[in-house]
Amino acid sequence: MTGRDELERSAARLAVDAVAMMNRARETAGVSQRVIATRLGVGESRVSQILHGDGNVRMATLARVLRALGYRVRLDVQPVDPDAPVIPRRAPRRRGRPTNRVSWEQSVTLTSVPDTVPSAWSTAPVTVNDVR
Numbered sequence: 001m002t003g004r005d006e007l008e009r010s011a012a013r014l015a016v017d018a019v020a021m022m023n024r025a026r027e028t029a030g031v032s033q034r035v036i037a038t039r040l041g042v043g044e045s046r047v048s049q050i051l052h053g054d055g056n057v058r059m060a061t062l063a064r065v066l067r068a069l070g071y072r073v074r075l076d077v078q079p080v081d082p083d084a085p086v087i088p089r090r091a092p093r094r095r096g097r098p099t100n101r102v103s104w105e106q107s108v109t110l111t112s113v114p115d116t117v118p119s120a121w122s123t124a125p126v127t128v129n130d131v132r
Contacts, residue, residue: 019053029069039068
């Protein structure tokens with residue numbers, strides 16, 4: 001198997017895992033495709049396409065669907081080569097002037113984490129403060 005084949009196989013595996021995770025989350029939450037469609041503001045046919053793996057699901061779509069089901073996505077990147085350095089969970093802090101960028105956790109084991117925030121908060125606007 002060539003390096004290119006391994007890359008394509010890895011990408012395909014991730015796409016399959018993402019679709020499986022969304023379906024498990026939907027089953028666990030006991031929510032219909034119609035309810036998901038309403039929460040996302042899309043047609044039920046689009047939700048069906050996403051949950052059946054038709055096409056390449058974008059990360060934003062994955063996050064939105066899981067959020068509509070009461071979950072959030074955490075990414076966990078694991079080295080393929082055992083000698084490769086491990087990526088830290090948080091980006092190192094920058095020294096110097098403040099930045100308007102939000103630091104994010106790098107965490108890709110697709111793990112749905114149940115929301116711990118009350119559902120009434122899920123529609124509240126979010127303000128992002130400067131993270132240093």
